[in-house]
Structure formats: C-alpha cells, structure tokens
Amino acid sequence: MLYICAVKRRLYFQPLYFLFWVLYFIVARAVFLLFHFEKAQLLSAADIARTFLYGLHLDMSFTAYLCAIPFLLLLVQALWPRFRTALVIRIYTFLLLVLLSLLLSVDLELYTFWGFRLDATPLQYLNTPAEMMASASAAPLLLLTFITFVTSACFILLYTLCFDLKHFSPAANKWLVAAASFGFLVVLILPMRGGWQQIPINQSASYFSEEPFANHASLNMPWNLMHALLKYNKTSKNPYQYMSGQQAKQKVEALYAANADSSARFVSEKKPNVLFIILESYTAKFVESLGGEKGVTPNLDKLAAGGISFTNMYASGDRSEKGMVALLSGYPVQTITSIIKYPQKTEKLPQLSRVFAKQGYSTSYYYGGELEFANIKSYLLNGDYDKLIDKYDFPSSSYNSKWGAHDHVLFERVLQDLNQQQQPFFSTVYTLSSHEPYEIPIPAKFPGTDNEAKFRNSVYYTDWALGRFINQARKQPWWQHTLVVIVADHGHLMPGNDPNHAPSKFHIPFILTGGALEVHGKQIDTIGDQTDIAATLLAQLGLPHQQFTWSRNLLAPTSYPFAFYVFNDGFGFITPQGKLTFDNVSKKPITKDAGVTAAQVENGKAYMQYSFEDFVKE
Numbered sequence: 001m002l003y004i005c006a007v008k009r010r011l012y013f014q015p016l017y018f019l020f021w022v023l024y025f026i027v028a029r030a031v032f033l034l035f036h037f038e039k040a041q042l043l044s045a046a047d048i049a050r051t052f053l054y055g056l057h058l059d060m061s062f063t064a065y066l067c068a069i070p071f072l073l074l075l076v077q078a079l080w081p082r083f084r085t086a087l088v089i090r091i092y093t094f095l096l097l098v099l100l101s102l103l104l105s106v107d108l109e110l111y112t113f114w115g116f117r118l119d120a121t122p123l124q125y126l127n128t129p130a131e132m133m134a135s136a137s138a139a140p141l142l143l144l145t146f147i148t149f150v151t152s153a154c155f156i157l158l159y160t161l162c163f164d165l166k167h168f169s170p171a172a173n174k175w176l177v178a179a180a181s182f183g184f185l186v187v188l189i190l191p192m193r194g195g196w197q198q199i200p201i202n203q204s205a206s207y208f209s210e211e212p213f214a215n216h217a218s219l220n221m222p223w224n225l226m227h228a229l230l231k232y233n234k235t236s237k238n239p240y241q242y243m244s245g246q247q248a249k250q251k252v253e254a255l256y257a258a259n260a261d262s263s264a265r266f267v268s269e270k271k272p273n274v275l276f277i278i279l280e281s282y283t284a285k286f287v288e289s290l291g292g293e294k295g296v297t298p299n300l301d302k303l304a305a306g307g308i309s310f311t312n313m314y315a316s317g318d319r320s321e322k323g324m325v326a327l328l329s330g331y332p333v334q335t336i337t338s339i340i341k342y343p344q345k346t347e348k349l350p351q352l353s354r355v356f357a358k359q360g361y362s363t364s365y366y367y368g369g370e371l372e373f374a375n376i377k378s379y380l381l382n383g384d385y386d387k388l389i390d391k392y393d394f395p396s397s398s399y400n401s402k403w404g405a406h407d408h409v410l411f412e413r414v415l416q417d418l419n420q421q422q423q424p425f426f427s428t429v430y431t432l433s434s435h436e437p438y439e440i441p442i443p444a445k446f447p448g449t450d451n452e453a454k455f456r457n458s459v460y461y462t463d464w465a466l467g468r469f470i471n472q473a474r475k476q477p478w479w480q481h482t483l484v485v486i487v488a489d490h491g492h493l494m495p496g497n498d499p500n501h502a503p504s505k506f507h508i509p510f511i512l513t514g515g516a517l518e519v520h521g522k523q524i525d526t527i528g529d530q531t532d533i534a535a536t537l538l539a540q541l542g543l544p545h546q547q548f549t550w551s552r553n554l555l556a557p558t559s560y561p562f563a564f565y566v567f568n569d570g571f572g573f574i575t576p577q578g579k580l581t582f583d584n585v586s587k588k589p590i591t592k593d594a595g596v597t598a599a600q601v602e603n604g605k606a607y608m609q610y611s612f613e614d615f616v617k618e
Contacts, residue, residue, distance in 0.1 A: 010177065013168045014071055014184040017089075020163045021066050024097070024155055025059040025220055026052060028104050031147065032217055035108045038497070039213045050208050051218040057194060057205040058220035064191040065226070066096065071185045078178035086165035094156055100222055101152035105144040107221045113436070114318075115212075115493065115500025116568035117219050119228035119336070203227070203569075207586040212501060212570075215586065228336070238613045240584060242605035245613065251606035255560055256552060263556035266308060267540050271359065271424045272516035273482040274537070276352070278327060278430045279462060280320065282488035284507035285495055286459050293495070296446075296460050299467025300509060303486065307513030308522045310554065314506045314563040314574060315490040316530040320435075321374035323489035323530060328352050328383065328428070330534030330551030332611040335566045335584065339615055343378040350547040351383035352534055356426035359543065362386055364421070366414050367430045368394060368405030385428075389413065400439040407433040407462045408441070411469035419476060430489070433465070434458040452494045470513075480515035485537060487511070487530070501581040501590050503572055506565045512540075527574055528554045529563040550611070564607050573604030580604055 029052060033040040040048065070089045077085040107118040114121070194201025206218040242248070284290040287297050289304040290311055316326035317333030321340045325331050329349040331339065339345050353363045364387040371377040371390040380388055391404035398409040405413075414429050421427070433440060438454035440461035446453055466486075473479050488508035498505035510533065528536075535551035538544065545551065552558065563574040569584045578593025582604055589601065 010168050010170060011180050013163075013165055014067070014074065014181070016163055017070060018063055018067050020155075020159060021063040022056070022059050024100070025055070025063065027151070027155075028100075028221070029055055029217060031104065031151065032108060032111075032221075035147075036111065036213070036217075040217070043211065043214055047209055047211065047214050051214055054206045054208045055218040055220060057201060058203070058218075058223040060191040061194055061201050062220050062223040062226070064188040068185070068188055071181065071188065075178060075181040075185060078175075078181050081170075089165055090159075093159055097152045097155050097159075098148075101148045101155075103222060103225065104151065105148045108147070109139040109144060111216070113493070114568070117216055117221050117224045119224055119568070121228075121336075121568075203585045204587075207583075210588065210590065212499060212583065212590055215583075238609065238616050240605075240609045240612050242587075242609050243602075245610075248606040248610040248613070251603055252610040255562060255603065255607070256549075263539055263553055265540060265542075266512070266519040266522075266555075267483055267516050268518055269481060269516045270542075271361075272514075272541065273424050273478055274356065274361075274426045274541075275418075275482055275484045275514065276327075276426070276428045277466070277484065277486045278324070278428065279466075279486065279488045279509075280431045280434045281455075281490060281492045282434065282459065282462075282509060283492040283494075283505070284509060285492070285504065286456065287509050290507065290509060293456075296456055297463040299463045299470070300486070300511070302467070303470065303513045304509070304511050306520050307484075307511050307517055308519060308524060310510040310524045310526070310528065312525055312527040312563070312574075313487070313508055313510040314503065314527075314529045314565050314572075315488065315508050316565050318490050318500075318505070318565075318567055319374075320489045321376055321379075324376065324430075325349070325379065326530035327487060327489070327533055330531045330545075330548035332531055332550055332564065332607075332615075333566050334612060334615050335569050335571070335608075338374075340375050340379050343375070343382065345615070346379045347382040349382070350534075352537070353380075353383040353385050353426060353428070355538065355543060355545075356424075357384055357386070359424075361424050361426045362422040363426045364417065365389065365428045365430075366410060366417075367391075367432065368407065368410040369403045369432045389417075400433070400441070402437055402439065403432050403435060405432075406441050406465075407431045408465035408468060411465050415469060415472055415476075418473075418478060421478075423478060423481065431462050431465075434462050455492070455494050474515070482514045483512065483516045483537075483540070484514035485510075485512060485533070487533060500567050501570055501572060501583075503574060503579045503581070506572065524554065526554050526558075527561040527563050527576065528552065529565060531564075550614075562603075564604070564611075566608070571604060571608045573600060573607065575600055582608075584608065 033048065069092060073085045073088055077083045103118060110118055194205055203219060203224065207215040208218065209215055285292045287300060288294045289301045289309060315323055317323055322333040322338050325340055326333055329351050331349055357363050363385045365380055365385045366389045369391050371380065371388060394405035394409060394413065398405045400406055410431065418427060438458035440458050442461055442464065444457045445460045446456050487510045491506045491508050493505055531550050532552045532554050534548045535545040536554045539553040539555065561576060565572045570590065571582050573580045577597060577600060578595035580592050580596045580600055581590040583590050
C-alpha cells in the first residue's frame with residue numbers, strides 16, 4: 001500500500017506542473033485586462049469570463065510545449081535515478097518565468113500603441129535598436145519593471161513552496177515510473193495541437209466576440225509569438241483563401257477596370273519639379289479642414305485651403321515602412337509582414353523615383369533619422385535615387401535625444417539643397433518629430449504632459465516647421481515651377497485611442513499645392529488610399545503609370561471608388577455605401593455600416609486575398 005501511494009505521489013508531479021503553467025497564463029490574462037482597464041471595462045462580465053474560458057485552448061497548448069522538456073527529463077530520471085532532475089527543472093522553470101514575465105510586460109505596452117498582441121513584428125527593427133528604444137521611451141518603464149518582478153517573483157515562490165519536484169516522494173519501481181512518464185509525454189501532443197481534429201489549433205480557437213479587444217485578451221501571448229516566429233519570413237503560401245483565385249482576380253480587376261484615364265489637369269507645366277513631403281503619423285483627427293481639432297495644423301489647413309485637398313484619403317497600413325511602399329510604389333500593404341523586408345521583392349516594384357529619373361529628373365531623398373530603420377535603405381536604393389540624405393548628414397547638435405535631426409533642421413537642409421538642385425527635380429522629404437517620444441525644440445503650444453498632449457504638440461511643431469519651410473520656398477525661383485505633394489505615412493490611434501481597426505485611425509491628409517498648381521481652393525471627396533497617389537500624380541503630369549497596377553487616378557471618373565487598408569490580420573474596406581472592417585482570424589466583420597452590402601464584403605475579401613497572393617509571388 002505504501003509503495004502504491006509513493007508511486008502516486010510522484011506521478012502527481014506532471015499534471016500539477018501542467019496546472020502550474022495554466023495558472024500562470026490565467027494570471028497573465030488578468031494582468032492584461034487590468035493594465036488595459038479602460039478597454040476591459042467596456043466588456044460585459046460574461047465576455048470577461050469568456051476571455052478566460054476561450055483562452056484556455058491556447059493556454060493549454062503552450063503549456064504543453066513548456067512541459068515537454070521537464071516531462072522528458074522525468075523519463076530520463078526514471079531510467080537514471082542519479083540525474084539531478086529536480087534542480088534542472090527548477091532552473092528551467094525560473095528562467096522561463098522571468099522571460100515570460102518580461103515578454104508579458106513588453107506585450108502590455110506594445111498593445112497600447114499597436115493594438116495587437118506581441119508577434120514577430122519587432123524583429124523587423126532589430127537592426128536599428130536605437131530606433132526601437134526611441135519608440136519605447138514613452139513607456140511606463142517603472143510600472144512594467146514592477147509587473148515583471150512581481151509576476152515572476154510570486155510564481156517562483158509558488159513553485160518553490162508547492163510544485164517543486166523535491167516535495168514529491170521518489171518511486172521504487174523505475175520501469176513503472178518510466179512507463180508513466182512516457183505516457184505523460186505522449187499525451188502532451190493532444191493539448192499541443194488542440195485536440196484530435198484534422199487541423200491543428202490556431203488563434204481562432206480563442207476568438208468568440210465581435211469586439212476585437214475581447215478576442216485579443218483571450219489570446220495566449222507566448223503562443224501567439226511562437227506561432228508568428230515559426231511563420232516569420234515564410235511567405236510561400238497565401239493564408240487568405242476566401243474564394244477561388246480566379247474569382248478573387250476577377251473581382252479585383254473589376255474594381256480597377258472602370259477607372260478611365262481621362263481626367264482634369266490641374267498642372268499645365270510640362271515637366272514641373274515635384275516635392276513629395278511625407279509627414280510622420282499625421283492623422284486627420286488633428287487637421288481642422290478634415291474635421292479634426294482646431295489649431296493643431298494651421299499651416300497645413302492654409303495649404304489645403306489654397307490648393308487641392310483630398311478629404312477622403314486613407315492610409316494603406318499603420319507602420320511607416322509600409323506607408324512608404326504604398327506611397328512611392330502604389331503597392332498594397334501586407335497584414336502580418338511587410339514587403340520592404342524582402343529586397344528581392346521590392347526591386348521588382350515600380351517606384352516614382354525611377355519614373356522621374358527616366359524623364360530626366362534629378363532625384364533625392366531626405367530623412368532626419370537612420371535609413372537602415374526597417375530596411376528602408378534597401379528599398380530606396382532599389383528606387384535609384386541620386387542622393388540619399390539621412391541622420392549622419394546632419395550635425396549631432398541638431399538631433400533630438402532618440403531619432404535624429406529635428407524637422408525644422410531637415411527642412412533647412414532641403415531648402416539649401418533645392419536652391420542648388422538640377423531642375424527638374426523629384427525630391428522626397430520624410431519628417432520624424434511627430435514620432436514617439438514626441439520631442440520638440442520649441443515651447444509646447446498645448447497643455448499637458450501625457451502622451452496625447454505630447455503627440456499633439458509634436459504635430460503642431462512639424463506643422464510650424466512645414467509652414468516656415470513653405471514660406472521660404474515661395475521666395476525661391478524654382479517655386480513657380482514646383483508641384484508639392486503633402487501626405488501622411490500613416491494615421492494614429494491618438495487622440496481618442498482608436499481601436500486598431502477603426503477607419504478614423506487611418507484617415508489622413510493628402511494635399512497638392514505649389515507654384516505649378518493652376519487650380520486653388522478645391523476639395524476632392526473621392527474615396528482613396530495611399531496606393532492611389534502614384535497614379536494620380538503621374539496622370540497630372542502626363543507621365544505613364546500603367547506599371548503601377550494597384551494605383552488608381554483619383555481625379556478620373558470611376559464607378560466604384562474605394563479605399564482598402566490592413567491592420568494586424570484584418571482589413572478595412574471603405575466605399576460610398578459605408579465602412580467595413582474585417583478580422584481575418586475569425587473571418588467575420590468587426591464593424592459594418594448599415595449600407596455595407598454583401599458584395600462589398602466579398603470585394604474586400606477578394607482584395608485581401610489577391611493582393612497578398614501578388615505579394616507571395618513577387
């Protein structure tokens with residue numbers, strides 16, 4: 001009897017160790033909900049309970065992966081009793097607790113800004129750690145450090161007191177224990193794959209709600225990260241299969257086929273200079289002429305009033321490097337990856353700089369930060385720019401503490417160079433001061449010290465620097481022969497902390513101005529996104545744009561105006577009938593205006609599928 005009890009006591013370890021990790025992930029989910037209390041309080045008590053219930057699927061799956069090594073060690077000990085299994089498992093468990101608690105804290109803050117759980121996205125920025133740190137500098141580091149310490153310390157203590165192998169009595173019959181240990185190891189396969197079903201478990205097992213935050217809270221963060229890492233750089237298959245490839249192709253081609261190429265010309269000069277200004281994070285929510293806050297962008301509003309303002313323009317994605325490809329190549333953005341990571345793919349893309357270079361334009365690109373960030377430099381080199389100016393072309397005294405040269409310093413350099421530039425020129429200018437941590441070299445215009453106030457002041461500062469530059473540029477001889485394009489790289493969740501999918505987060509300004517523009521004070525209400533700017537610009541200048549196959553001329557008549565954008569594993573599809581946002585994991589709409597038709601939903605799915613298929617084959 002004593003022998004049987006002793007064997008049972010030792011055999012309790014595996015299921016209890018499994019339970020220990022499940023408990024950890026339950027607590028981690030509770031921490032996530034508390035950290036994002038503003039969002040969590042909008043959920044019903046039943047939905048909060050469901051985040052834990054549905055979250056168990058992935059919690060148990062990742063727990064099974066964590067248990068594989070300890071269970072294997074127990075099998076080894078059963079056959080080799082002198083092996084110090086308890087010590088090895090203890091060290092393994094403690095290291096994992098610290099690592100996972102650290103990742104938990106990182107995930108808490110990244111979700112605040114990105115709106116999705118930690119995945120492989122940060123790997124895109126490993127080659128520029130300074131920029132990564134700049135983005136993180138606004139995070140509440142003391143609070144996150146405290147969460148990491150308390151979470152890991154509490155579970156280390158819990159394991160030491162209740163779950164450590166040293167508390168379990170050894171067994172005499174090593175073959176019985178070995179058989180049982182092997183059985184426990186084999187059984188782990190079941191929770192790993194989520195059951196006996198044909199398709200292994202995926203994120204959709206945790207999805208249950210039409211509210212994205214509830215689904216995100218239900219996810220197991222380390223499982224999500226592991227899944228993303230295993231898929232990272234694997235782009236040979238298209239995960240978005242909503243219909244046959246032929247059907248998707250036909251629907252997307254129909255969206256573009258109706259777009260005629262005859263449009264009003266607002267630029268009569270044959271080969272004007274083109275100054276293409278990209279504004280970091282310039283959300284329409286801060287632009288009064290687009291229905292945003294008053295007084296944040298007075299100079300931009302003046303330019304909109306005196307030029308041509310496109311009032312229904314949307315960013316194609318929510319990251320800088322994604323927006324750049326959409327703007328300069330007219331190419332759709334990818335959800336869980338970015339084409340800019342693959343130089344062998346971007347070299348096949350058309351670029352505005354190449355088109356202008358073939359027309360005899362001198363080309364240049366100006367950025368106050370590091371061009372290596374997110375692999376941007378390789379993309380620009382593929383665009384055959386004559387001159388690339390970045391952070392290291394500016395004196396260090398002009399840097400902010402994190403990114404590089406302040407925007408007014410950048411514009412001063414641009415003005416100096418353009419006065420000596422061979423004409424006609426195509427020059428791209430990319431600002432950076434309205435990127436977190438939102439440091440500005442002038443006194444703050446608006447009160448407050450929180451991130452939203454800092455962001456508002458940084459947008460105001462860039463607007464001040466832009467207005468100062470434009471006023472000086474108007475005095476230069478080249479101004480009368482120059483078309484200026486002003487557009488944002490992407491929108492922003494602030495002000496208002498938009499959900500990650502919200503159309504208001506993607507609404508951005510797009511303005512044409514400059515001395516070469518013959519029409520002033522005009523608003524264009526046609527719906528479009530960043531991919532359409534390339535064809536619109538080239539058509540205005542009478543230049544060929546057929547190679548920009550994903551770009552539409554917004555000044556030409558069309559029977560189906562639309563804007564398409566993506567966020568992390570989802571898309572938005574906007575038409576005059578209404579706004580649709582769709583989740584690719586649950587394969588259901590997140591939000592859908594009353595006027596959205598079934599055909600619009602199918603067109604959005606088709607665009608998601610066909611555009612990603614094009615990315616895969618590029």
